[in-house]
Amino acid sequence: MATLGEAAPNPRPSQSPCSACKIRHLTVCAPLEESELHQVAAITHSVELGPGDPLFDEGEPANNVYNVTAGTMKVYKLLSDGRRQVTGFLFPGDFLGLANNDIYAYSAEAVSHSTLCRFPRRKLEGLLEQFPKMEKRLLGMASHELAAAQEQMLVLGRKTAKEKVATFLLALSRRAEERGQPADPVTLAMSRADIGDYLGLTTETVSRTFTQLRGSGLIALQQGGKVELRDREALQDISEGG
Missing domain, CATH: 2.60.120.10 (Jelly Rolls)
Structure with a gap:
């Protein structure tokens, strides 16, 4: 006082x-x-x-x-x-x-x-x-x-479905890192239909491409819509048309 x-x-x-x-x-x-x-x-x-x-x-x-x-x-x-x-x-x-x-x-x-x-x-x-x-x-x-x-x-140009999905996953990983969040696993809050509408693909093609990437050991699908990027280098090569 x-x-x-x-x-x-x-x-x-x-x-x-x-x-x-x-x-x-x-x-x-x-x-x-x-x-x-x-x-x-x-x-x-x-x-x-x-x-x-x-x-x-x-x-x-x-x-x-x-x-x-x-x-x-x-x-x-x-x-x-x-x-x-x-x-x-x-x-x-x-x-x-x-x-x-x-x-x-x-x-x-x-x-x-x-x-x-x-x-x-x-x-x-x-x-x-x-x-x-x-x-x-x-x-x-x-x-x-x-x-x-x-x-x-x-992405919507001449990329194949696999190249588009790989590019999309890497972009989400990079954006999460920019926000100070873990870059891996990637959280997919959006549906396969939303991803298709973004990448110019059908829902079926998106689902099939995820299955192919998982079968190749490049990603793992986890609960809660999370995707583990098991081989980032290979995904990068795919996204660049390699």
């Missing part, structure tokens, strides 16, 4: 809920200081989704953007013939919902139980102007997303 004539000590600011986020180092908020996180928390809302729950649909007004904090999401487009093309899988730390024309260019749906931070787009744009380091972080994440899209175009 301050004595008479002494100034009372300044109270310490309360901790922002964003500072307790276990994956903040992976998110768009990563470069912000504790004192700056309060302004982000003031516009942020948490969203929880169960498997198969939609987040938004292609063509809807892009009023919000999102950062995945737990679980696995997928983004996809519906083709003119009714088929679905999965364009990506998103994991904790990934950002989604950016749009050029104020409408979502794709649909987003939860693969597993997922949580996300939702930011009103206009309010976030104001914060990006206030915090250039946050804007720089977001641009880096957008560049990473573009690189992933280019990689998928390569």
Whole structure:
């Protein structure tokens, strides 16, 4: 307690809920200081989704953007013939919902139980102007997303089914390692149908290819949707057309 004539000590600011986020180092908020996180928390809302729950649909007004904090999401487009093309899988730390024309260019749906931070787009744009380091972080994440899209175009090109699946498994392993998680075994939260829609293969072809890789001793299928990469070097050779 301050004595008479002494100034009372300044109270310490309360901790922002964003500072307790276990994956903040992976998110768009990563470069912000504790004192700056309060302004982000003031516009942020948490969203929880169960498997198969939609987040938004292609063509809807892009009023919000999102950062995945737990679980696995997928983004996809519906083709003119009714088929679905999965364009990506998103994991904790990934950002989604950016749009050029104020409408979502794709649909987003939860693969597993997922949580996300939702930011009103206009309010976030104001914060990006206030915090250039946050804007720089977001641009880096957008560049990473573009690189992933280019990689998928390569996968969908002239690769065989076995090359596609090997490339997919190695990519998931690498992304898990980037998030600070074990690179092996790989966790497949998505279904064989989702993998097929991503790789441009039928569900049957995906299942058959997994069986072939397992029969060759290159992978082992474990419980809980996990895949052990028993011969990473051989998988790398296959992914490169060797």
